[in-house]
Amino acid sequence: MLAIHGGAKVRDEPFPKRQLFGMREKNAVMELFDEAILTGDSIGYNGEQEREYEEGFVKFMGGGYADLVNSGTSALYVALGALNLPVGSEVVVPPITDPGGVMPVALLCQVPMVADADEGSFNTSAEKIEEVITPHTRAIVVAHIAGEPVDMDPVLELAKSYGIPIVEDCAQAHGARYKGKLVGTLGKIAAFSTMSGKHHATGPQGGVVFSRDAKLLTEAKRFADRGKPFGLETSTNVRAGLNLNGNELSAAIGRVQICRLREMIERRREIAQEIKGAISGLRGVHPGREAGGEGGVYWFMRFKVNTDVVNISKDDFAEAVKAEGIPVTNSYRHLPSESSWFTERCVFPGSDYPWGLPSYKGAIDRKFPCENAVKATEEHFILSIHEHFGSREISDIAEAFKKVESAYIN
Ligand SMILES: Cc1ncc(COP(=O)(O)O)c(C=O)c1O
Numbered sequence: 001m002l003a004i005h006g007g008a009k010v011r012d013e014p015f016p017k018r019q020l021f022g023m024r025e026k027n028a029v030m031e032l033f034d035e036a037i038l039t040g041d042s043i044g045y046n047g048e049q050e051r052e053y054e055e056g057f058v059k060f061m062g063g064g065y066a067d068l069v070n071s072g073t074s075a076l077y078v079a080l081g082a083l084n085l086p087v088g089s090e091v092v093v094p095p096i097t098d099p100g101g102v103m104p105v106a107l108l109c110q111v112p113m114v115a116d117a118d119e120g121s122f123n124t125s126a127e128k129i130e131e132v133i134t135p136h137t138r139a140i141v142v143a144h145i146a147g148e149p150v151d152m153d154p155v156l157e158l159a160k161s162y163g164i165p166i167v168e169d170c171a172q173a174h175g176a177r178y179k180g181k182l183v184g185t186l187g188k189i190a191a192f193s194t195m196s197g198k199h200h201a202t203g204p205q206g207g208v209v210f211s212r213d214a215k216l217l218t219e220a221k222r223f224a225d226r227g228k229p230f231g232l233e234t235s236t237n238v239r240a241g242l243n244l245n246g247n248e249l250s251a252a253i254g255r256v257q258i259c260r261l262r263e264m265i266e267r268r269r270e271i272a273q274e275i276k277g278a279i280s281g282l283r284g285v286h287p288g289r290e291a292g293g294e295g296g297v298y299w300f301m302r303f304k305v306n307t308d309v310v311n312i313s314k315d316d317f318a319e320a321v322k323a324e325g326i327p328v329t330n331s332y333r334h335l336p337s338e339s340s341w342f343t344e345r346c347v348f349p350g351s352d353y354p355w356g357l358p359s360y361k362g363a364i365d366r367k368f369p370c371e372n373a374v375k376a377t378e379e380h381f382i383l384s385i386h387e388h389f390g391s392r393e394i395s396d397i398a399e400a401f402k403k404v405e406s407a408y409i410n
Contacts, residue, residue, distance in 0.1 A: 002407050004323035010400040011325030016388045020196060021253070028252040046225075049251035056258040057208055060175070061182055065217035067209045068202065068246030068254065069224050072171040072193020073100030075207030078244060079167050079189045080108055080139065082209070082220035088359030089138035092129050093336060094169065095373035096122045097143045100193070101169045102336040105141065106347045109354045113137065114337045114368035117376050121291040122146060122302065122332065126154035128372070133162060136362045140166050144173035144183050146332075146382070147199070147268075147299040149292035152178045152186050159187075167191065170210075174199045175265040177295035184210050189220065194254060199268070199297060200261045202254035206246060265297045267387040271394065272298040275385070278398035284310035284405040285317065288380050300332070302380040303401075310408040317404055318381035324400035327384070333377040337368040 001007025036043050054066040069075050080091070087109040093102045095117040105112045113132040118125035122145040129140060140159055142150045159166050166187030170176070174192060176183045184190035192198075194206035202208075209224070211217045222230050227239035276287050288302030305314040312320070318330040336342050345352040355364050383397065 002320055002323065002404065003325070004320045009323070009325040010403060011396040013325075015327055015393060016390070018386045018388060020201060024256045025253045028256050029249055032248055032252055043248050045245045045247040047248050047251075049248040049255065050246060053202070053251035053254040053258065054208075056255055057210070060258055060261060061184060061210060064185065064210055064212040065214055067217060067221050067224055068194075068251055069207045069209060069244045070246055070250075071100070071205050071244075072098075072169075072191060072195060072198075072207040073104060074224070074242075074244040075171075075191035075193065075209045076101060076141070076167070076169055077104035077107065078209050078220050078224045079191045079211075080104055080110070080141075081223040081241065082189060082211075082216050083139055083165060083167070084219070085110055085138045086359070088136075088354065088357045088361070090134060090136040090362055092132055092137060092140040094124055094141060094143040094145065095128075095337070095370045096145055096332065096334055096377065097169065097336065098171065098334060099336070099339065099341075101141070101143050101171065103341070106342075106354055109357060110138070111136075111354050111360055111362060112336065112342070113366070114370060116368075116370045117373040118151065118291045119372050120289040120304070120376060120379075121148070122288070122373070122376055122380075123148060123150045123291055124155075125151055125291065126158045129155060130158055132368075133158075133164070134362055136360075137162065137164055140164055141169055142166060142187070143169035143171070144176055144292075144296075146302060147173045147176050147297035148290050149173065149176050149178035149183050149295055151292040152183075156186060165189070171198065171207075172299035173297060175261060176297045178292050180295070185212060188213065189216055194250075194257075199264055199299065200254075201257055202246065202250040206250050206254065264387045268298045268385060269296075271385055271387070271389045272296075272301055274391075274394045275301065275383075275397055278394055279401050282401060282405050284409055285401050288376075298385055300329075300382045300384045302332075302382055303328075304379050305381070309410060310405060311410055312408040314379055314381055317408070320404040320407070321381075321400050324403060326397055326400045329382050329384070331377055332380070332382045335370060335373055335377070337370050337373075
C-alpha cells in the first residue's frame, strides 16, 4: 500500500545532509581572525584572499577574469551594469528563474522581455528569444536552470546576427558544459551565485562575475565598488554604483570550496546518471528533456509525469513520492512573468519605470504568456540532489517512483 494511503514508507530515515562546510573552511576563517587579533589589523576586502580565490575561480574556468561580489543577484546586476546599456533598452530574460535573475534588469532601468521556454525544458531557446527581440533589444540574459545548459549554439548565432551581447546566468550551473565548453565562457560576461545552497559557495551569500574580456571585467569591478577608477587616470569615482564587494572571509571559504568543485560536480553527474538508469524502465515518469545536451550538473533533477500513462496528476504523483520519504518538490514555478513586482511594475515607487521611462520606445503593454514555461512547470516535479547521496538513496528514489507508478498505471 502506498504510504500516502497509510502503507509503510519506502524510506523512513531522512536523506543525508550536504555537509557543505567543514573544518577546512572553519580553519581558513579562523586563520584570518587569528591574524587580525595578533596584528590588530581589521579583516578587509579586495585583499590577498580575494586575489587568490579569484585566481582559483579563473583557473577552474580555464582562463579569464573574475570578481567576487556579495550575491548572485549582485553578480548579475554588476555584469549587466558593466555593459553600460542605455536606459530604456530591452533585455531578454529567462522564462523560469530566480527573482534575482531578472530584478537587476529592471533596477538598471532596462525593460525585461521574457523569452518563453523551449518545449519540455525550463530553459529558453534561440527560437523563443527571437520572438521577443525588437529594435530596442540590447542584451540577452540566458540562465542554465537546474544546471542544465541552454542549447547555446543557435543562441550564440542569433545574438551574433543581431550584434547583441549575451549575459550567462550560471547561478545553478557551475561547471556545466555545453558541447564540452564550460557555461559562463560562451557569452560576453557571466554571473554566478556562490550562496550556500549552490554547488560552489563562498559562505552563506556570495557571487562571482566572470568574463574573458579584461576591460569588461574591470568595468564590472568599478561598478561593484562605487565606481572606483581602477586603472583609469583619475582619483575620483567615475560612475555611480553600489558597494557590492565580496570580502576576505568569503574569499577564504571560497578558496577551500573551489578546490572541491570539480569532484562535487562529477559526483552529482554520476548520481544523476544512476538515478536515470534506475528509473529507465518506467513509463509514467521520466527525466526532463535536456535541450542543451547532457553536460549538466544537476542543481536539481526534473521529472516529467506522463499523465497518458498514469491516472494521477503530476502534483498528486509528487505528493505520493514525498509520502514515501523522498524529498521531492511538486513544482519549480518561478516565472518572472507571473510575479506581482513584474505584472504590477513595482520597481521604482510612484512610477511604472522602467516601462514608463520617457526613453523607452518599445511596446509598454506587451504580455508574456510563456505557454511552454507554464506547461513545463505543470508537467515536472523536481528533486534536489547532492554529492553525498549514495547507492541507498538512489535505490530508494527509484523504488518510490516505481511504487507510485505501479499504483496508478493505466
Ligand atoms: C538562476 C538564478 N539567478 C540568480 C540567482 C540569485 O542568486 P543569489 O541568491 O545568490 O542572489 C539565483 C539564486 O538562486 C538563481 O538560481
